Amino acid sequence: MNFLFQMAAWGLLTLPIILILHLLRNRREQLPISSLRLWQGLQQKKHGSLPRSIPLSVLLMLQLLIATALTLALARPVFSILLDQPRQTIFILDTTTSMAAVDTGSGQAVRRFDAARQTIRNEIQALGQRDSFVIIGLSPQPEVLLSGEAEQKTQALLALDNLVPGATGADLPAALTLANGLLDPSRLQQIIVLTDGAYTVPSDLLPPISAPIDWQIQPSNPPTLQPSNQALLNVSSRTLPDGRHRLFARVINYSDTSVARTVQVFAGERLFDETVVQLQPQAESARVWTLPAPVETARVSLVEPDSLPLDNEAEVLLLETTRQRVLLVSDTPDTLSRALSAQPGIELTVDTPAGRRYDPADFDLTVFEGAGLPLDLTAWPAGNLWVVNPPLGHPLLPADNFSRNLRPDPATGSTLLVGADLSGVYFNRVLQVTLPEWAEVDLRASASGQPLIFHGATRRSQIVVWAFDLAASNLPARLALPLLTANTLQTLLSPAPQPVVPLGEPVVINGNFSIEVPGGRRLSSLEAEGGSGIFTRTKLPGLYKIYNDQGALVAGFAVHAGSALESNLAPQLQPETLNVQRSMFNVLPPEIEYYEIWPWLAGVVVAVVMLEGWLAWRK
Numbered sequence: 189m190n191f192l193f194q195m196a197a198w199g200l201l202t203l204p205i206i207l208i209l210h211l212l213r214n215r216r217e218q219l220p221i222s223s224l225r226l227w228q229g230l231q232q233k234k235h236g237s238l239p240r241s242i243p244l245s246v247l248l249m250l251q252l253l254i255a256t257a258l259t260l261a262l263a264r265p266v267f268s269i270l271l272d273q274p275r276q277t278i279f280i281l282d283t284t285t286s287m288a289a290v291d292t293g294s295g296q297a298v299r300r301f302d303a304a305r306q307t308i309r310n311e312i313q314a315l316g317q318r319d320s321f322v323i324i325g326l327s328p329q330p331e332v333l334l335s336g337e338a339e340q341k342t343q344a345l346l347a348l349d350n351l352v353p354g355a356t357g358a359d360l361p362a363a364l365t366l367a368n369g370l371l372d373p374s375r376l377q378q379i380i381v382l383t384d385g386a387y388t389v390p391s392d393l394l395p396p397i398s399a400p401i402d403w404q405i406q407p408s409n410p411p412t413l414q415p416s417n418q419a420l421l422n423v424s425s426r427t428l429p430d431g432r433h434r435l436f437a438r439v440i441n442y443s444d445t446s447v448a449r450t451v452q453v454f455a456g457e458r459l460f461d462e463t464v465v466q467l468q469p470q471a472e473s474a475r476v477w478t479l480p481a482p483v484e485t486a487r488v489s490l491v492e493p494d495s496l497p498l499d500n501e502a503e504v505l506l507l508e509t510t511r512q513r514v515l516l517v518s519d520t521p522d523t524l525s526r527a528l529s530a531q532p533g534i535e536l537t538v539d540t541p542a543g544r545r546y547d548p549a550d551f552d553l554t555v556f557e558g559a560g561l562p563l564d565l566t567a568w569p570a571g572n573l574w575v576v577n578p579p580l581g582h583p584l585l586p587a588d589n590f591s592r593n594l595r596p597d598p599a600t601g602s603t604l605l606v607g608a609d610l611s612g613v614y615f616n617r618v619l620q621v622t623l624p625e626w627a628e629v630d631l632r633a634s635a636s637g638q639p640l641i642f643h644g645a646t647r648r649s650q651i652v653v654w655a656f657d658l659a660a661s662n663l664p665a666r667l668a669l670p671l672l673t674a675n676t677l678q679t680l681l682s683p684a685p686q687p688v689v690p691l692g693e694p695v696v697i698n699g700n701f702s703i704e705v706p707g708g709r710r711l712s713s714l715e716a717e718g719g720s721g722i723f724t725r726t727k728l729p730g731l732y733k734i735y736n737d738q739g740a741l742v743a744g745f746a747v748h749a750g751s752a753l754e755s756n757l758a759p760q761l762q763p764e765t766l767n768v769q770r771s772m773f774n775v776l777p778p779e780i781e782y783y784e785i786w787p788w789l790a791g792v793v794v795a796v797v798m799l800e801g802w803l804a805w806r807k
Contacts (some may be wrong), residue, residue: 354727706730
């Protein structure tokens with residue numbers, strides 16, 4: 189108990205004053221008597237004065253109580269309680285592929301990710317009412333996975349159960365920087381890093397941290413021997429001229445002992461080959477197979493189990509979906525032919541308007557330049573169409589004349605012009621086309637606002653129109669032409685992702701497509717990307733097939749878990765050797781709550797005064 193106004197203790201001097209007053213009041217009473225002879229026989233000799241005592245009475249006790257209680261009330265006594273300060277705990281959870289490894293050091297098989305997740309679960313359940321938490325995913329691009337206050341424990345634990353490991357590589361400095369920026373200076377702070385340490389980080393790359401770090405390396409009880417893991421790496425395929433497929437794979441032994449592993453190869457669902465591979469410690473073996481045609485998929489598997497099952501299997505899509513067939517119909521195809529041939533994945537075929545040897549239906553994209561667009565065409569053919577320098581008088585693109593010496597207005601440019609610098613570009617022959625109802629302008633002329641590039645879709649066709657003549661422009665001499673060509677192809681053609689991507693790697697998929705993920709579930713590309721054109725749901729190894737709006741398979745890619753960054757499970761990070769610079773820790777003053785009791789003492793004083801008055805009134 190403390191006193192806020194200690195000077196009031198001088199009020200205790202009233203206690204002896206009250207006692208003195210009662211002592212002075214207690215005097216001898218003189219009484220008349222008839223004779224002194226009654227005391228003559230008493231020969232007691234007295235020296236000095238008789239001692240005087242203060243008679244105890246109820247009024248004296250009440251007055252002393254009033255003075256004491258009043259003094260204490262004026263001193264403002266308080267009871268102080270030291271409160272628990274609010275805490276903020278930031279978890280950095282390793283979500284890389286190696287966290288899916290199974291360890292048996294504790295006597296039972298436990299996934300590293302599950303052990304780390306259980307640690308976070310225990311910490312969240314122990315949070316106080318005023319505490320908060322943040323969970324950061326440690327991956328190549330660290331991000332906040334979950335955050336909230338103590339009252340959001342239930343929702344956080346449910347979301348925690350849905351997290352899965354699946355990323356290639358870890359950027360620990362970026363994760364620590366993100367955590368440092370999320371620290372709340374009004375709370376006690378702590379950072380808990382849960383990782384298997386299967387990577388190295390130079391100490392000079394680590395940022396200064398203003399909170400204590402608790403390193404929890406998984407597994408907590410490491411085995412005496414290094415984890416035994418064998419992985420399939422660099423599984424890929426190549427189509428031979430005769431239609432067969434050449435399949436390549438590397439089998440790597442990431443353990444310190446020699447092992448024998450059975451490798452199975454499936455062509456589609458049929459077992460094509462099975463062989464036993466002898467692997468020396470920390471060694472590898474390269475394998476090649478030739479698969480017959482036609483085969484849509486191939487799978488390579490390691491039969492024997494090991495510490496990391498995810499990298500024991502790899503699939504590839506053997507369909508030639510990454511090559512796009514383009515038909516160019518033109519009398520003067522040189523400029524566009526060079527621009528198209530420079531684009532990766534394009535298989536170009538050139539045709540003349542007079543000859544017309546090819547059917548546009550056999551191609552992924554048809555390009556009509558100049559007279560290549562027939563004047564007797566009254567309806568757009570089905571498919572993807574690109575029209576350059578349409579002829580005057582065409583019924584599908586009506587126009588009165590040509591415009592001369594037009595310059596583009598970059599301010600009107602759409603996403604089709606991303607990265608293309610059109611400064612200094614001029615067009616000396618542009619069709620004054622009447623904009624169709626289905627069209628959306630991508631680029632206008634600076635002075636007149638005349639459309640130079642526009643795109644749109646009809647019931648069966650997707651169309652892009654360049655209304656200018658390349659031969660009457662300086663655009664072919666600029667870097668902007670191949671960039672505009674690439675953007676136009678990306679608008680019209682199906683996506684062409686890399687055949688194989690690492691686990692967790694985002695993939696660019698533009699357009700309205702559906703993606704079939706491993707397990708058979710189909711996702712809309714617009715839904716999965718959130719409109720950003722980036723497909724990020726690649727945390728499951730296997731085949732991802734891309735379908736257009738007609739349900740036809742147009743592209744695909746494989747996600748492989750095996751990699752040199754993740755398949756080597758040997759711990760490499762040693763927290764005790766890291767020289768993490770510590771900035772000034774945030775030391776909060778203790779938070780104390782005070783309870784004053786002077787009102788109760790004042791109430792006691794009032795009650796005692798009333799009692800004293802009542803006793804005096806009775807006398």
